[in-house]
Amino acid sequence: MKPIHMLCLTLLSSVAAHAQELSAGPSVSPARKTVLGVSVTPDELGVVTLEGERVVSPRVSVGLGLRTGFTQQKGWSDSLVSGERENEAGSSTFVLGVGPRARFFLVGDAPEGLWVSPGLEVTRSWRRFEIEGQASLNDNEQRIWSFGATAMLGYTVILGRGLVVQAGVGAEARHDSSQYTSNVTAKPGYEGLFPVGEQSNEGRSWVIDERLALSLGWAF
Numbered sequence: 001m002k003p004i005h006m007l008c009l010t011l012l013s014s015v016a017a018h019a020q021e022l023s024a025g026p027s028v029s030p031a032r033k034t035v036l037g038v039s040v041t042p043d044e045l046g047v048v049t050l051e052g053e054r055v056v057s058p059r060v061s062v063g064l065g066l067r068t069g070f071t072q073q074k075g076w077s078d079s080l081v082s083g084e085r086e087n088e089a090g091s092s093t094f095v096l097g098v099g100p101r102a103r104f105f106l107v108g109d110a111p112e113g114l115w116v117s118p119g120l121e122v123t124r125s126w127r128r129f130e131i132e133g134q135a136s137l138n139d140n141e142q143r144i145w146s147f148g149a150t151a152m153l154g155y156t157v158i159l160g161r162g163l164v165v166q167a168g169v170g171a172e173a174r175h176d177s178s179q180y181t182s183n184v185t186a187k188p189g190y191e192g193l194f195p196v197g198e199q200s201n202e203g204r205s206w207v208i209d210e211r212l213a214l215s216l217g218w219a220f
Contacts, residue, residue, distance in 0.1 A: 035111050035156075035164055037217020039065065046071035047095050051215065053103070053111055060102065061110040067097035067123060087133040097123030101150070111219060117152040117168070135190040139183045148174025150211055158219050166215040173208045 035053040047069030055061045072092045101119030108114060123146040131138040154168025181200040186193065 032219040035219045039215035055110040058109045059105045065099045069095045091129045094126045119150045121148045141181045144178040162219045164217040168213045172211045
């Protein structure tokens with residue numbers, strides 16, 4: 001198991017233990033029906049989920065999340081012959097998605113306690129890779145539609161006047177449908193020395209993976 005996954009599991013255990021200590025004392029907190037927060041997944045750096053949750057019964061809540069993120073990287077690739085930096089490379093990724101879910105509370109009353117949560121997700125991703133060498137420019141673009149389902153086990157604790165801390169672990173299964181386009185152009189003086197033009201292809205795949213989530217928010 002990855003170190004970041006162990007950290008998330010430890011945090012989830014700590015949150016649950018702390019919540020049990022709080023529940024042992026007298027409860028004077030007012031009833032809260034709505035939670036707004038921001039969630040991050042350690043394996044997806046640069047992507048955040050804006051979440052809204054509404055209590056519909058003492059043991060059930062429903063929610064909606066909006067996923068968005070942008071990452072950009074630049075670097076160099078080395079020549080296989082000389083070992084020197086030869087090609088400048090850059091990549092950027094933009095993600096936008098939406099996901100409804102429900103939470104069923106096994107311990108405690110919604111929105112605080114131990115819960116299980118099934119959910120659905122639809123995500124659109126745009127990825128672009130550019131490699132610029134002395135003789136050519138290689139521009140690659142990938143567009144991905146992802147449709148998936150998640151199952152999570154987690155704990156929510158409300159601290160003070162309404163600060164919400166949530167942690168969850170689980171699994172996801174999704175279907176990715178991608179379209180890949182590659183366009184190679186020659187720089188002036190190098191025309192005709194290598195194949196140029198645009199190529200495209202499509203791909204489909206199924207992915208099953210673990211899912212970890214940490215969230216901070218406010219309940220009212």
